[in-house]
Each structure stands twice: as C-alpha cells, then as structure tokens.
Amino acid sequence: MGVLKRYGANLPISARTPGVNLEEGSTPLVRLDRIGGDLGIELWGKLEGCNPSGSFKDRGMVLAVAKALEDGARALVCASTGNTSASAAAYAAHVGAPCYVLLPSGKVAMGKLAQALIYGAKVIAVDGNFDRALEMAREASRKLGFAMVNSVNPYRLISQKTGAWEICEELGRAPDIHAIPVGNAGNISAYWAGYKDFREWGKISGLPRMVGFQAEGAAPLATGKPCPNPETVATAIRIGNPVSAERAKSAVLESGGEFGAVSDEEILAAQAMLAAKGGVFAEPASCAALAGLIKLRGAKRLPEGSKVVMVLTGNGLKDPDAALRQTGEPIRIGSSMEELLEALAQ
Ligand code: AN7
Numbered sequence: 001m002g003v004l005k006r007y008g009a010n011l012p013i014s015a016r017t018p019g020v021n022l023e024e025g026s027t028p029l030v031r032l033d034r035i036g037g038d039l040g041i042e043l044w045g046k047l048e049g050c051n052p053s054g055s056f057k058d059r060g061m062v063l064a065v066a067k068a069l070e071d072g073a074r075a076l077v078c079a080s081t082g083n084t085s086a087s088a089a090a091y092a093a094h095v096g097a098p099c100y101v102l103l104p105s106g107k108v109a110m111g112k113l114a115q116a117l118i119y120g121a122k123v124i125a126v127d128g129n130f131d132r133a134l135e136m137a138r139e140a141s142r143k144l145g146f147a148m149v150n151s152v153n154p155y156r157l158i159s160q161k162t163g164a165w166e167i168c169e170e171l172g173r174a175p176d177i178h179a180i181p182v183g184n185a186g187n188i189s190a191y192w193a194g195y196k197d198f199r200e201w202g203k204i205s206g207l208p209r210m211v212g213f214q215a216e217g218a219a220p221l222a223t224g225k226p227c228p229n230p231e232t233v234a235t236a237i238r239i240g241n242p243v244s245a246e247r248a249k250s251a252v253l254e255s256g257g258e259f260g261a262v263s264d265e266e267i268l269a270a271q272a273m274l275a276a277k278g279g280v281f282a283e284p285a286s287c288a289a290l291a292g293l294i295k296l297r298g299a300k301r302l303p304e305g306s307k308v309v310m311v312l313t314g315n316g317l318k319d320p321d322a323a324l325r326q327t328g329e330p331i332r333i334g335s336s337m338e339e340l341l342e343a344l345a346q
Contacts, residue, residue, distance in 0.1 A: 001026070003062050007162050010197070011063060012155070020066040022094055024051050024058035025162055029170050029309070034277040035290070039297045040304045044175070045280055046167060049315030053115060056187060056313045057087035059163060060156030065091040067155045068147035075100060077146040079126075079133035081183065081236045082112030083314055088149045089121035100146065102126050102133040107235050109283065109319035129230060131241045151186030152243055160187055164194025167309055168204050175208045176303070179310040181288040182212035182221060182259065183237035185248035187313065192251035208309070210257035212248060213292030215267060215285075221245060222261035233264040233322060236285035236314060262291035268326050270294060271316070281316030281323070 002021035004013060028047045036043030048056035065088075068076060075098040078088045085101035085108075092099030101116050105125035116123050126133045134150060141148040151157055168174055174195050180188050188210060198204045214222045218230030218238050227240035242248065252259055262270075267284050270291035275281050289310040296302040316323060331346070333339035 003059055003159055003162050004066065007165060010165075011159060013063070013066065016070055017066050018069045018095070020062050020069070020091065020095055022052040022058065022062065022090065024062050026166065027051060029167060030278075030280065032278045032280070035273060036308075038277075039293060039302060041293075041302060042305065042307045043293075044171075044307075044309045045274075045278065046163065046309060046311045047280065048163070048311060048313050049282055049286070053083075053087045053090040054111070054315035054318055055083035055087060056160065056163065056311065057083045058090070060151065060158075060160040060190070061087040061091050061149060063155040063159035064147070064149045064153045065095060065097070068149065069095060069097070071147070073145070073147035074098070075144075075146045076149050077137050077141050077144075078102070078149045079130060079137040080108075080150075081130050081238055082108040082318070083236055084150060085121065085123070086112045086115035086119070089116045089119035092121060093119045098122070100124065100140070102137045104128060104130050104133055104238070107238060109235055110321060111318035130239050134243070150243070151184055157186050157190040157193070157244070160190035161194030161197060163311065164191045165198060168195070168198045171307070171309075174198070174204045174206055175309040176306040177211060177308040178208040179211045179213070179289040179293050179308060181234070181237055181285050181311070181313055182214050182248060183218075183239040183242065183285065185212075185221065185242035185244040187311065188212045188251055189244045189247035191311070192255060207255060210251045210255040211292060211296070212252060212257070212259050213288040214259065214261050215288060216261045216263045219261040221248060222259040232267075234267050234283075234285040234288055235319070236283060237288065260292045260295060262288050262295060266291040266295065268322070271323065272326060274312075275316070275323075280312060282312040283314040283316050283319045284322050286311070286313040
C-alpha cells in the first residue's frame with residue numbers, strides 16, 4: 001500500500017502533503033535456512049531490492065519527494081553512487097518534477113545509470129568521486145533552490161525507519177543482531193532509530209546489536225581513519241566521508257554492536273553464496289552484510305542460534321557485470337540432442 005499509507009500516522013505528514021505512492025516498502029523478509037544453517041544462526045534477509053526502483057532508497061525518497069512538493073520545490077537534485085539517483089529519478093518522473101543527478105563518472109553500475117536516464121532525469125557525470133559530487137550537489141541546491149534528496153534531507157532517514165518497523169511487526173520482536181552495509185551511513189542510523197521508536201511505543205522490549213559493514217577500500221568507520229580515495233567492487237558503498245558518520249557511530253555504540261570491513265573477494269563470495277544457497281540475487285554492496293556475518297562467525301563472535309536480520313539493500317540485476325565477472329560462461333553447444341545430452345552429463 002506504499003510507505004505513506006502504511007505508516008502515515010507515524011510520519012511527519014499533514015493534510016497538505018501530497019500522497020506520493022509507488023507501492024514502495026512492505027518488502028519480503030525471507031528466512032534463509034541453508035545459509036543460516038552454515039552460520040549456526042536463524043538468518044533472515046530483508047529484500048529491499050523488491051522496491052519499485054530496486055533498492056531501499058525508495059522508502060525514504062517517497063517522503064522526501066512528497067515534502068519537496070509540499071514545500072513548492074522547483075526541482076530535485078542529488079549526488080549518488082547509483083541507487084539514490086535511480087530512486088529520485090523514478091519519483092520525480094512519477095510526480096512530474098524535474099530531477100538533476102550527479103554521478104561519479106564511470107563508477108556507477110550499468111543498471112542504475114540506465115534507470116536514471118530512462119526515468120528522464122538530467123544525468124551529469126562528474127570527474128570526481130561521490131564525496132565531491134555530494135558537495136557540488138549541496139551547493140547547487142543552495143544556489144538554485146532545488147530540493148536536495150540525499151540522506152542529508154531529514155525526511156529520507158525518517159521514512160527509512162519504516163524498514164525496522166516492518167521487521168519488528170513481522171517477527172513480533174526485534175532481531176538479536178541487525179547486519180547492514182554502510183556507505184553514507186544513513187540507513188544504519190535510520191534502522192536504529194526505527195527500532196528505538198518501536199521500543200518507546202511499547203511494541204518490542206529488546207533492541208538488536210547493530211553491525212555495520214564497509215568495503216575494505218572504503219572503510220572510514222571501520223578503521224576510524226578518513227578515506228580520501230575510496231575504491232571497491234561494491235560501487236554503491238564507494239564512499240570515503242559518510243555524511244551520517246556520527247549518528248551511525250552512536251547506533252553502534254548504544255546497541256553494543258560494531259563496524260567491520262570486508263574485502264572485495266569476501267563480498268563477491270557472499271554474493272555467490274546468497275544466490276546459490278538462498279535463491280536471492282543482491283548487488284555487491286548488499287552482500288557486505290553477509291560477508292561480515294561470515295567473518296564474525298569465523299572469529300567465533302556470532303552467538304549460536306541468534307536471530308539475525310540482514311538488509312539486502314539493492315537488487316543484483318542492477319549490476320550484472322559484477323556477477324558475470326565471477327560466474328563461469330554458459331556451456332555452448334550446437335542444436336543436436338547428442339550435444340545436449342553430452343553437456344547435461346558433464
Ligand atoms: C545497495 O545511492 O549512497 O549507508 O548514492 O545503494 O545509507 O549510504 C547508496 C548507498 C547500501 C549504503 N547498499 O547505504 C547512493 C548511495 C546499497 C546502496 C548503501 C547504498 P547508506
């Protein structure tokens with residue numbers, strides 16, 4: 001029914017807020033017993049790739065865009081590693097607003113670039129990384145009076161809390177551990193705030209430990225050191241200077257959780273495992289969460305039998321190149337049955 005309909009009573013909307021709706025949210029929470037069995041835990045995946053533009057960004061974008069319309073904004077602007085731009089462009093198209101997106105040139109997965117373009121946004125490829133593109137987008141929004149729809153926009157994170165609310169409603173409690181990839185650090189902050197809301201409202205009693213995973217080449221929070229030149233196969237989280245760093249640190253500290261870093265190899269291995277043992281195809285950045293859980297298990301720091309939810313933030317179809325680089329080729333044959341039988345017997 002869309003996030004604003006399902007949770008409107010708990011979101012800052014009024015009679016003047018337009019009812020934007022792409023039927024985002026209410027995403028599947030899937031129990032992954034084969035992988036959970038390997039890790040000695042009860043593992044659930046929140047399939048945020050099932051949102052209309054294929055990532056969790058839609059949850060926050062719907063409110064950010066509704067508020068921008070309510071405030072009479074002339075246009076939307078964002079910088080993005082890909083998913084924010086796809087989401088902003090989709091909602092802008094749906095409501096008929098102009099949209100400008102700044103992308104780090106050559107570092108955005110093909111599917112996301114295709115989305116921003118086909119939804120009709122004006123796409124600008126910046127010869128710089130995401131962090132620089134974000135500075136430029138912020139300045140442009142100030143100069144030109146456009147609504148900034150990155151997670152510096154407070155409505156984004158408020159509405160992203162709905163992911164945590166859905167998990168608690170479905171499980172009837174909070175998980176023991178909440179695992180999530182971290183880039184600009186907005187989503188981990190939003191989930192923590194969402195869990196705390198539910199406890200405050202008396203709907204759950206316990207809170208999860210928040211564990212956030214970054215890619216080794218872009219891990220300012222895991223290492224505690226700035227990262228001026230982030231690099232990783234998980235381009236969605238190729239971010240060196242997270243905007244919500246302080247909020248995310250509080251989430252980890254208050255919840256007794258931790259940040260961790262995983263290598264590109266570990267991320268890709270987790271992606272293959274999730275697909276081949278779970279039937280779920282998530283993009284590399286999303287798989288940093290599973291890679292992190294595998295690492296915790298290896299270090300004997302994943303308590304046996306824990307109830308664990310990982311947020312699979314984006315759809316694997318957005319970045320088929322990354323998957324194809326690690327899979328084999330199909331077996332090629334002619335059109336005879338002999339060749340087919342031979343291939344099937346291999
Ligand atoms: C699939 O689109 O920052 O820690 O510009 O696309 O809340 O930033 C994307 C981030 C995880 C990290 N997984 O979330 C953007 C952008 C996927 C993502 C993250 C992103 P945050």
